[in-house]
Amino acid sequence: DLHHLLHASSTQLKTPEPLGASILLEAALGLMAAAHALPQDLVLSCVLSGGDDYELLFTAPPSARAAVQAAAHGSLTPVTRIGTVEAIPGVRLLDAQGHELGGTDKFRSFDHFSNQLA
Numbered sequence: 001d002l003h004h005l006l007h008a009s010s011t012q013l014k015t016p017e018p019l020g021a022s023i024l025l026e027a028a029l030g031l032m033a034a035a036h037a038l039p040q041d042l043v044l045s046c047v048l049s050g051g052d053d054y055e056l057l058f059t060a061p062p063s064a065r066a067a068v069q070a071a072a073h074g075s076l077t078p079v080t081r082i083g084t085v086e087a088i089p090g091v092r093l094l095d096a097q098g099h100e101l102g103g104t105d106k107f108r109s110f111d112h113f114s115n116q117l118a
Helices: 002-013 025-029 040-049 062-074
Strands: 020-024 083-086 090-094
Touching: 002 020, 002 090, 020 025, 025 090
Parallel strands: 020 090
Antiparallel strands: 020 083
């Protein structure tokens, strides 16, 4: 869904280059209870292309962080910050030290409208 969100945002904002994102692996792994018990390739596949329709991915500017947390708290809805949207095209997965992990380009989410990987 991240690729869809970045494409739609780039189109809406009319950016000269497609938007990109940096995802913090440890934050994303925190959303998956069994992450530390599974092989790393499977974990990466689940984190980068898995998910169910009841999980929502959204963006908000840094200036709205307190408001997002207040809304989450008020609605008893867990919200986890997993990364940042950037002006650099592509999706980067970062380890705990901020180093980019390679091979993330092979993971894509399911496109419900084409019955093929997006």
